Amino acid sequence: MSEKEESPKKKSRREFLQDVGIVGVGSILAGSAIFAGINYDKKKKLGDRIKVLTAENELLEIDKNDATKVGKFKSQDLTFLQKQGREGIPGKRWVMVIDLSKCRNARKCMNACQGAHHLRPEQHHINVLKMQESKNTPPYYMPKPCQHCDNPPCVAVCPVDATFKRPDGIVLIDNERCIGCRFCIAACPYSARVFNWTEPLLNEDDKDKTYNVELNVPQRKGTVSKCLFSADRLRDGKLPYCVSACPNGVYYFGDENEDAVTNGTTKETVRLKKLLEENAGYRLMPELGTQPRVYYLPAKGKSYPFQDADKPEAEEHI
Amino acid sequence: MISTNKIYTTIVIAVFTVLLSFQSYSQNWDIPANKSSKNSYIPFNNETAKAGEAIYTKNCQSCHGNPGKANSLKTLKPVPPDLSEKQTQSRTDGDLFYIITTGRVVMPSFKIVLSEEERWKVIAFIRSYNKSYVQVLSKTDPSKSKLVKIVLDFNAKNNKIRVYAKANEASGVVLLKDAEIMLFANRYFGKLQIDKTLTTNSEGYADFNFPKDLPGDKTGNIDIVVNVNDELYGEIEHQEKLNIGIPTDKPALNEQRAIWNTLLKAPIWIIVTYTSLILLVTLVLLYILNTLRKLKKIGDK
Numbered sequence: 001m002s003e004k005e006e007s008p009k010k011k012s013r014r015e016f017l018q019d020v021g022i023v024g025v026g027s028i029l030a031g032s033a034i035f036a037g038i039n040y041d042k043k044k045k046l047g048d049r050i051k052v053l054t055a056e057n058e059l060l061e062i063d064k065n066d067a068t069k070v071g072k073f074k075s076q077d078l079t080f081l082q083k084q085g086r087e088g089i090p091g092k093r094w095v096m097v098i099d100l101s102k103c104r105n106a107r108k109c110m111n112a113c114q115g116a117h118h119l120r121p122e123q124h125h126i127n128v129l130k131m132q133e134s135k136n137t138p139p140y141y142m143p144k145p146c147q148h149c150d151n152p153p154c155v156a157v158c159p160v161d162a163t164f165k166r167p168d169g170i171v172l173i174d175n176e177r178c179i180g181c182r183f184c185i186a187a188c189p190y191s192a193r194v195f196n197w198t199e200p201l202l203n204e205d206d207k208d209k210t211y212n213v214e215l216n217v218p219q220r221k222g223t224v225s226k227c228l229f230s231a232d233r234l235r236d237g238k239l240p241y242c243v244s245a246c247p248n249g250v251y252y253f254g255d256e257n258e259d260a261v262t263n264g265t266t267k268e269t270v271r272l273k274k275l276l277e278e279n280a281g282y283r284l285m286p287e288l289g290t291q292p293r294v295y296y297l298p299a300k301g302k303s304y305p306f307q308d309a310d311k312p313e314a315e316e317h318i
Numbered sequence: 319m320i321s322t323n324k325i326y327t328t329i330v331i332a333v334f335t336v337l338l339s340f341q342s343y344s345q346n347w348d349i350p351a352n353k354s355s356k357n358s359y360i361p362f363n364n365e366t367a368k369a370g371e372a373i374y375t376k377n378c379q380s381c382h383g384n385p386g387k388a389n390s391l392k393t394l395k396p397v398p399p400d401l402s403e404k405q406t407q408s409r410t411d412g413d414l415f416y417i418i419t420t421g422r423v424v425m426p427s428f429k430i431v432l433s434e435e436e437r438w439k440v441i442a443f444i445r446s447y448n449k450s451y452v453q454v455l456s457k458t459d460p461s462k463s464k465l466v467k468i469v470l471d472f473n474a475k476n477n478k479i480r481v482y483a484k485a486n487e488a489s490g491v492v493l494l495k496d497a498e499i500m501l502f503a504n505r506y507f508g509k510l511q512i513d514k515t516l517t518t519n520s521e522g523y524a525d526f527n528f529p530k531d532l533p534g535d536k537t538g539n540i541d542i543v544v545n546v547n548d549e550l551y552g553e554i555e556h557q558e559k560l561n562i563g564i565p566t567d568k569p570a571l572n573e574q575r576a577i578w579n580t581l582l583k584a585p586i587w588i589i590v591t592y593t594s595l596i597l598l599v600t601l602v603l604l605y606i607l608n609t610l611r612k613l614k615k616i617g618d619k
Contacts, residue, residue, distance in 0.1 A: 091536075092506070093571060150571060156578035165578065167570030239507055247380060249426055255506050257566050259533050262507035266421070267430040269508040271529075303424055304394075 078210050082176065085213030085231070088166035094229055095169075096145070096243070097252035097261050097275060099297040103128065103141040104248055104304030112245035117225070118202045118217050123194045125227040126242050132314040139306045139314035140299035143250065145242065146171065146192035146227035147284060147292030154184035154193065163224070169256075169293050170229045174213050178223040185224060189288055193226040239264050248303070256293075349416045356412035357456035359552065360435060362442035370443030373436050377428065385447045394424050402447035411453075414441050430508065434553055460552040466494065468544050468556035472528070479526045479562075483518055483546050483554070493522030497548035501526045503563075504541035518546075534563020 048064040105128050113125050125145060132139040148171050155163050155171060162177035163184055173184075185193045199221050200206075206218030214231035230240030238244070243251040243264035254261030254272060262269045275281065279297040306314070360366055378401075383389035385402035399405050406414070418437050421427035428437060445451050462485070469482040479501060483494035497518045502509035512532075516524040534540040540563040546554040575585045 090570075091567075093568065151576065152578050156576075161580065164580070165572045167572055169571045237506065253507065257533060257568050258505050259531075260503075260505040260507075260510050262505070266427045267508055268427065269430075269505050269510040271510065 078176075081210060081212050081214070082174070084235075085172060085174070086164065086166065088168040088170060088231075089234060090167060091257065092168040092234075093256040093293075094148070094234065095254060095256045095261065095272060095293050095295065096148075096229070096240075097272070097281065097295045097297060098143055099250050099252070099279070100140055100142060100299035101297065101302050102248045102250045102304075103143060103299075105130075105141045105307065105310065106247055108245045108247055109143060109242035109251070112241040113227075116217075116230070116241045117215065117228075118200060118206065118219055119194075119225070120198075120201050123196075123225070125192075125194070125225070130310045130314040132317050135318055138299070138302075139311060140302065141306070141310075142296075143242075144190065144192070144284075145294060146229075147190050147290065147294045148227075148229060150291035150293065151289055153187040153189065153288075153290060157183040157187045159183065166231075170231055171226075172213055172228055172231065173216065173224055173226060175216060175220045175223040175225075176211060176213075178220075180222040180224070182224065189285055189290065190292075193224050195224055196221050347413070347417060347422065349413050353416040354410050354412045356415055357454050358411055358415075358438040358441065359456045359458035359460060360438040360442065361455060362445050362451075362453045364446075366439050366442040367446040368443075370436075370439035370441070370446075373432065373440050374443050377431065378440065381424075385444065396423070398425070401444045406444065407448045407451070411441055411445075414444065434547070456549065458549060458552045462550065463552045463554045466546065466548070466551050466554045468546060468554065470542065470544065470556075470558055470560065472560055472562055474562075477528045477530055479512075479528050479542070479560075480523050481518075481526065481544055481546075482523045483548070484522055485551060493520075494518055494546065494548050494551065495520055495522060497546050497551075499524045499547075500545040502543040502545070503532060504543060504557075509543055528562060532563050533566040534561070536565060536567045537561065538563045538565040 049061050050064050050067065052060045052062055052067065107128055109126055110124065110128060113119070114121065114123070117125060119125065127144055129142045129144055130139060131142045148169055150165075150169065152163075152165055152171050155165055158164075159181065160177050160179055162175070162179070163171060163173045165171050180195070182195055185195060196219055200219035203218065203221075209218050211218060212232060214228060214235070216225050216228060219225055230238075230242075233240055239253050239262060240251075243253045246264050249263050249265035251264045252261035252270070252272075252275065253264065254269070256272060259272050260269050261272045261275060275297075276295060279300075281295045281297050283292045283295055381391045381394060381398045382401055383391070383398075385400060388400050390398040390400055401407075409417075415437055417425070418428050418432070418440060420429065432440070445453070465485045465487060467484050467486060469484075471480040471482070472478075473480065481499055481501065483497055483499065485492040485494060495518055498515060499518055500515050501512040503512055504510075512528060513526040516526065518524050532540065538561050539559050540561075542558050542560050544556040544558075546556070548554070572579060572583070575583050577585060577588070
């Protein structure tokens with residue numbers, strides 16, 4: 001009994017001391033925390049606030065300590081853009097199919113292209129030609145972009161490695177390197193390239209823009225420009241400007257490795273091999289061995305009539 | 319007597335030709351009966367009609383013009399009808415939905431461009447030009463689509479994918495019968511439809527023929543997307559990765575040695591000829607310099 005009575009007494013003394021210790025340490029910690037908090041707030045007031053521009057174009061003011069760096073805004077960095085432009089998109093082999101039976105010369109592709117690449121009205125990355133092979137064969141409209149050859153004669157003649165072929169098949173021009181010798185224009189059998197003889201359109205607006213080799217904007221006087229298969233759009237998983245602008249379902253675009261091409265108008269995806277096989281697909285000037293990445297489907301069973309006004313121009317080819 | 323007879327015959331023939339041409343025109347669409355009777359689960363009111371107008375302006379106006387203004391694109395063949403006219407308004411909602419979905423000749427298909435909801439909203443807009451129209455709502459309950467579970471089963475022997483559609487109702491598992499079902503393989507720019515659009519049988523499944531030569535990624539994986547459309551449960555989408563494609567790992571297109579490639583990837587014969595020529599010229603220069611040095615030495619002596 002006596003032990004039982006004694007033990008709570010002893011415990012209570014120990015407990016008391018323990019409690020004092022806990023309360024003491026606790027109050028010191030709490031005090032320092034409050035002190036730190038006040039200090040932190042003081043620092044804040046000293047003007048450590050920064051202005052941040054969000055992706056939605058909103059200008060916000062936030063505390064510097066609250067901001068975490070997630071990366072550099074990539075599209076502003078020339079070195080990054082140049083490297084990305086040379087590397088392309090791995091594992092892809094872009095391919096375009098143009099269905100001549102659907103083209104009615106709406107020229108929406110050309111407008112979209114010239115708008116995107118800041119071209120003058122007479123400069124064409126893609127051009128809708130009026131064609132006729134012989135007197136007895138019917139005329140037809142033929143959109144003609146760069147053929148992005150697998151054996152490109154233009155790249156072979158470039159003395160400064162300005163024009164190059166990427167792993168994904170796109171032939172691009174780096175205007176940071178181009179010296180304007182125009183050898184490539186002479187070498188191209190498809191007349192796909194244009195030269196900036198004068199100050200390019202919208203040059204004033206583009207002054208502060210970083211050069212993007214995948215868009216070729218800003219254009220530069222004294223350099224060559226041509227179709228880029230909208231390399232910048234492909235990176236975002238979007239179809240090229242011309243392909244998505246077409247109202248008549250003329251263009252198919254896709255990846256040869258996936259054996260699939262998507263129509264720009266209906267967004268319907270079909271198998272490339274089957275499409276070419278069923279419609280007798282062909283390529284331009286195969287005898288040159290340039291191996292184009294653009295395929296054509298013949299103008300069989302045209303949905304739209306050839307305009308009389310365009311006939312003289314088509315007949316020039318005969 | 320003869321003249322009146324003649325007049326009668328001409329009238330009869332004229333009426334017949336008009337009727338026949340009308341008949342042949344409407345027959346062109348060839349809409350299946352079960353599609354024709356389909357109804358919208360979206361109520362057609364001012365709000366949906368307004369949403370539909372925005373979609374219409376973007377996708378339809380360039381050919382059909384503004385309803386009631388008769389300003390459709392006359393150069394097309396057949397001429398796109400003014401959609402406020404009787405020719406369109408006399409059709410059922412299901413007909414219009416089918417026409418927008420499949421397209422024909424110069425009318426493009428909106429199966430992929432517009433979702434089912436968007437297509438119904440366009441019809442809501444078209445119907446707003448018909449005062450006497452009364453909507454019949456379908457019994458589809460979109461909120462019930464969450465209950466549906468889709469299971470894929472690939473049979474390597476006959477290269478078939480069996481798709482089961484079941485709904486886990488409180489009262490037990492319900493098999494989805496006669497549900498429209500589509501199978502897609504994901505590609506970079508869109509979905510590639512595999513086989514045809516099928517309907518589930520009485521046991522709640524459908525068998526799709528899968529092509530033997532469809533490329534997958536490096537290991538042969540393909541992202542499969544299943545779209546089920548049931549009258550009661552609405553639209554259900556299911557995604558799954560299956561290892562049923564051809565493993566594809568093609569080399570980059572600028573990997574081979576070619577005359578157009580960069581210095582390191584130039585053809586061997588170019589590198590050899592070029593370097594040996596440079597070497598030869600250097601050696602000749604060195605020889606000449608050496609001879610000159612010797613001559614000077616002799617002169618100094």
